[in-house]
Amino acid sequence: MTDSRDHAGADLPPPEAPGGPAVSVVVPARDDAVHLARCLRLLAAQTRPPDEIVVVDNASSDGTADVARAAGARVVFEPVRGIPPAAATGYDAARGDVVVRCDADSVPGPDWIARLLAALGSRPGVVAVAGPGCFRGLPPGLDRLLSALYIGLYVLTTAAALAHPPLFGTNMAMRRSWWLEVRDRVHRHDPELHDDLDLSFRLAPGHSILFRPGLSVGMSPRALRGGRPAVRRLRRAFRTIRLNWADERPWERWQARLGHRLRGGLP
Known part of the structure; x- marks a missing residue:
């Protein structure tokens, strides 16, 4: 088990995969030990288990790092608070061919990783794939409605700005080779950005991001908080x-x- 202050893990050998690409799951977390414990249990129960789990301890003051170690995850430390630096540190530390990302409060189904891998390999030129989140803990019916509105608005507005579908940090996978290609061009040191949207802007013509509406993962309704959190988002x-x-x-x-596309390029 590596020390909690391991920043990159670049000196570690790549994880061994039973067949196909090796998969690293990156989970940025700060003071979210309870949700993280559930997420790690669900990741361990995947039909296609990850070859490694990297939990980024983003200067937590609770037992986040201890929970991660107890579950067998590799813990790296990012002292600069904010999702952009924490996510980038996790991607740097990942050693698999495919980097999967979720949040500490994500609730992935048992075939989540398998479905992400299938989507990632479904067509040439795909460097990343994402799916929506579905709010958990709300009254039946209201959860689906608010989830559809929240994700639908995000995808429509950002796709217009990007000229292609966006990534969604709660539910995404990307080729590590693409991350290594663009990592020096993301705004990793700015905590007042949406890291998934910022990464989406790095997509060059000839590559593609797939957004699969049917590839959903459960998430906390904390994103629906109004007031200052909504203004900040x-x-x-x-x-x-x-x-x-x-x-x-x-x-x-x-x-x-x-x-x-008109010149015959793919995708």
């Missing part, structure tokens, strides 16, 4: 878009991708 979204549009405007992104 919106502010982060606008900041993420504004920073990335400074490099490439939306019409330039659409032009580049449509032009690539």
